[in-house]
Amino acid sequence: MHSLQFTAESSSNGVRERDFTVGGVPGVLWSPASGADRAPLVLMGHGGGAHKKHAAMVGRAHLLVTDCGFHVAVIDAPGHGDRPRSAHDEREIAELRKAQAAGEPEAPIVVPYNARLAELAVPEYRATLDALQELPEIGADGPVGYVGIGLGMAIGVTLVAVEPRITAAVFGMMWPDALFEAAKQITVPIEFDLQWDNERIPREASLALFDAFAAKEKTLHAxxxxxxxxxLFEVDSATRFLARHLGGAVTSPA
Incomplete structure (x- = not known):
């Protein structure tokens, strides 16, 4: 089992930020700056081409910490952030840029590439969860949620399908082609976001994936x-959703 090592710490606006590594994988943990009581944990997955401290990650994490009192953690996906790209990463990214420049479909490149990243990232997320639950302020018996948009969804659907400790999840904005079988294994409450006029991801495919989730409670936000x-107001909705299912209390107006 890999141990968690903190490498840096700072605090601002009531939020404590700690950089860490688990098995060489870099991540960041945001927590309430005061109070040692146990609180739920939310794992996040960043988008493709982004990283653990992308503005979207920081903003969502601060909201979950300050409004709900949660702990929030995210790790860099393989080939992202502080992790070096492999030769395979470089080839796939070059092919994607070529397709985008030519106005060709992205899905034939992005879907298998993200599926490969998810295959690598899922055991890393599970090891990170093991390590974070060793912290007294999180513990092994507290509720765990997940939020992932884009690449974070590709990783998250695959993760939630096999990780029983995650009890609620928010997904959205990812080609669903490689995710249907995993979605059929997910029974925890789901909030699912899609853009009705998405020019990249077909609406019908996203609706079919929503239908495939085996959850008895699932909500579609189109x-x-x-x-x-x-x-951006979907961030507030996701916060309320996670507070409802993980046991936090939203302190900001609905």
Missing amino acids: NVGKHFEWP
Whole structure:
């Protein structure tokens, strides 16, 4: 079992931020700056081409900490952030840029590449969860949630399907082609986001994936707009969803 090693720490606006590594994989943990009581943990997955401290990760984490009192953690996906790219990463990224420049479909490249990243990342997330649950302020018996958009969804659907400690999840904005079998294994509550006019990910495919989730409680949030017009108010909705299922209390207005 890999141990967790903290490598840096800072605090601002009531949020304690600690960089860590688990088995050489870098991550960051955000926690309430005061209080040692146990609280739920939310794991996050960042988007493709992003990293653990992308603005979207930091903003969502601060909201979950300050509004719900949760701990929040994310690790760099393989080939992202502080992790070196492999030769395979470089080839796939070059092919993606070539397709984008030519106006060709991205899915034939992104879907298998992200599936490969998920295959590598899932055991890393499970090892990270093992290590974080050794911390007294988190513990092994507390509820765990997950949030992943884009690549974070590709990893998260695969992870939640095999990780019984995760009891609620928020997903969205990812080609579903490689995710149907995993979705059929997921029975925990799900909130699922899609853009109704997404020019990259077919609406019908996203709706079919939503239907495939085996969860008895699942909520579809469909907003008008294209892929990069995803509304930020969905972050607030996800916060309320996780508070409801993990036991936090949202302190900001609904």
